[in-house]
Amino acid sequence: MTETSGTSGASIGLEGLTKRYPGSPRPAVDSVTLEIKAGETVVLVGPSGCGKSTTLKMINRLIEPTGGRIRINGEDVTDTDPVKLRRTVGYAVRSAGLFPHMTVAQNIALVPRMAGWGKARIEDRVEELLDLVGLDPGEFRGRYPGQLSGGQQQRVGVARALAADPPVLLMDEPFGALDPITRDRLQDELIRLQRELRKTIVFVTHDFDEAIKLGDRIAVLRERSHIAQFDTPEAILTNPADDFVSGFVGAGAALKRLNLTRVRDVEITGYPTVTVDDSLQEIFNRLRGSGTNEVLLLDRRGRPYKWLRRGDLMRAKGSLARAGTPVSDTVSRDATLRDALAAVLTDNAGRVAVTGRRGEYTGVVDMGTLMNSVHELLEADRVEAAAHQHEPEGIRAARTHAEQEAAGRGERKA
Numbered sequence: 001m002t003e004t005s006g007t008s009g010a011s012i013g014l015e016g017l018t019k020r021y022p023g024s025p026r027p028a029v030d031s032v033t034l035e036i037k038a039g040e041t042v043v044l045v046g047p048s049g050c051g052k053s054t055t056l057k058m059i060n061r062l063i064e065p066t067g068g069r070i071r072i073n074g075e076d077v078t079d080t081d082p083v084k085l086r087r088t089v090g091y092a093v094r095s096a097g098l099f100p101h102m103t104v105a106q107n108i109a110l111v112p113r114m115a116g117w118g119k120a121r122i123e124d125r126v127e128e129l130l131d132l133v134g135l136d137p138g139e140f141r142g143r144y145p146g147q148l149s150g151g152q153q154q155r156v157g158v159a160r161a162l163a164a165d166p167p168v169l170l171m172d173e174p175f176g177a178l179d180p181i182t183r184d185r186l187q188d189e190l191i192r193l194q195r196e197l198r199k200t201i202v203f204v205t206h207d208f209d210e211a212i213k214l215g216d217r218i219a220v221l222r223e224r225s226h227i228a229q230f231d232t233p234e235a236i237l238t239n240p241a242d243d244f245v246s247g248f249v250g251a252g253a254a255l256k257r258l259n260l261t262r263v264r265d266v267e268i269t270g271y272p273t274v275t276v277d278d279s280l281q282e283i284f285n286r287l288r289g290s291g292t293n294e295v296l297l298l299d300r301r302g303r304p305y306k307w308l309r310r311g312d313l314m315r316a317k318g319s320l321a322r323a324g325t326p327v328s329d330t331v332s333r334d335a336t337l338r339d340a341l342a343a344v345l346t347d348n349a350g351r352v353a354v355t356g357r358r359g360e361y362t363g364v365v366d367m368g369t370l371m372n373s374v375h376e377l378l379e380a381d382r383v384e385a386a387a388h389q390h391e392p393e394g395i396r397a398a399r400t401h402a403e404q405e406a407a408g409r410g411e412r413k414a
């Protein structure tokens, strides 16, 4: 979302950064090495508990590393005064983390005041920042956090993080507590802000869609902050490094869906068919009537036999014996969509005939059918997942148990 020219950001270098909590047998963060360029937005994404937050908080030494180095613009800040460090590193957190007994203006003024700015300069800056994050200074300056919506609090949180114009901004799931519409709007605002400010942003989330939207580069983390892949969103989407990454990005979800769904569960399109007993004239008529360029020739038992194109018929000179392309592959209605996909991909014309129990023709599946089906299924999965997200834990556990029981008895979900 940024170009590096004209950046006001600073590069960040993490070298073997490690955190061992006392009493834990394994480090929470195990030797992270990461180079972040000045002015880029890097998103750390990974499952809960993988060490994203600990990694982030070591950058401004809210958590002291137990090993490794941190460099900002090349300067080793691992041992410098953390209070001074935090003036160059803004920090925004989930639920904004505003002080409830301070006004909006006082909250935003915190770091400038610590840095010893004069009163007038601070007032100007508060005004400027409220404008920047889309809040009318006249209306919001004197309010207390409790008098703001979640989205407004978060805007103030971002303003506070930017107050002393730090080159680096750390954001720890800043939009995690917001409703989806507000979250979307604030993400858009952050993109707009960043286009203007060109800070170096390190952003933590467990939401891959958010990472895709905001990140110039994304570090996908697995347990103990091990980097599974660090690349642009496009590269990660199109070329996930391993199963962990593809599982995380959701391409895994699509493949899983293909494995779990049978051809009979999706809409199979009809295809114009003719049989070997039809005359050439009837076949021509069928072609013309179907509005397509090709028909499927069935044998006497109704099984797919040959694909016939208009041109094949022209060259047939009255005999079907040598005309057309023999059907090389079919899938049964019980095949998985993955099998169907394999057949479609290896077929020259990108379609495969579906057969019933005795090998008889029942329809055709092509790439369009498969893509539509998978999209629909994934969408249904998402809707279901969203519905269950708000389910109390006990009910979710009971439902999962019941589903497993049903699966064990060979029942299929409706």
Ligand code: ADP
Pocket: 021, 022, 024, 028, 046, 047, 048, 049, 050, 051, 052, 053, 054, 055
């Ligand atoms: P994430 O942000 O990816 O959810 P965290 O960085 O919060 O993960 O935590 C990483 C791991 O460190 C977790 O296993 C967590 O339980 C552990 N952890 C976090 N803070 C502490 C702490 N203060 N003491 C001991 N263990 C901790």
